Amino acid sequence: MPELPEVESIRLGLDPRIKNRVIERAELRLAKQLRGMKPAEFAARVAGRTISGTGRRGKYLMILLDGETMVIHLGMTGQVTYWDHTKEDQNEFVVLPHTGLQKAAGQHAPDKHTHLLFHLKGGDRIQYRDIRQFGYVRLFAPGEIEKFKSISRLGLEPLDRAFTFAAFKKAMAGRRGALKAMLLSQSPIAGLGNIYVDEALFRAGLHPRRKAETLKEPQLKALFKAIPAVLRQGLKFGGTTLMDYRDAMGGKGSNQERLKAYGRAGEPCARCGRALKKILVSQRSTVFCPACQRMR
């Protein structure tokens, strides 16, 4: 699932390729993936616009269209890729062990899951693909995006310069309840999902059900350090590709090989060797080390 490192990896790949390019036409194939606007209005407002840049807030990807802002949320299986008309659709296949089915990586033609295409001047395209259709696209006129609650409610950007210990402590002040639920809420901190929450809590040595209000200075500090650390590592290795995540060029990330907790239930803890345990917290499967991450 695309979390902050995956969305940022997409943005970094996309930005130099689409900056200053002109959108000739938007092709919406699945209307429900567009929110807050009729398809005809969207098409009219996007056509002919120049892309001035890209942005990101938490897990939200933004494409800036000289004035208007297009917001893309990738949900669980959203992919935004750049399709280069001078390149062949290369299908570098990976065979799945059980079924023998092949999963493509790399640039490929639109298929039944490609729900939105931006045809750029010159023949290239930006392709939005979303298997489970939990993602969506919105378009905001200047000044309108501030009214979009999903974004205005977001907490601190954990990779920003402004993410200092003082700011973190302030954001955490008065928070109650399970740490995992709190970190998934996007509210004190934006951009963490199930993978990086488990990784950050493992790194900080904190139990996912540990109550936020019981954290003392050392635990707060550990969490403050762990969050950017796991996100930076994810970013460095191009994101975590468990199944569907692809970067802007359709490639896979490699951070999945470096995860210490997520998806590793039953495996030995990298720190103490005891078996990692899987529990349910906030309706989310959660993996942690019962020895290293105690409730206290």
Next chain:
DNA sequence: AGTAATCCCTGGCAGC
């Protein structure tokens, strides 16, 4: 303020 349940959706995969 918090928790908890429900819904959206497709595909992988185990079991029969």
Next chain:
DNA sequence: TGCTGCCAGGGATTAC
């Protein structure tokens, strides 16, 4: 081989 049913889960929403 094909069917059934469970699982994955971000976030909106609703109820408590």
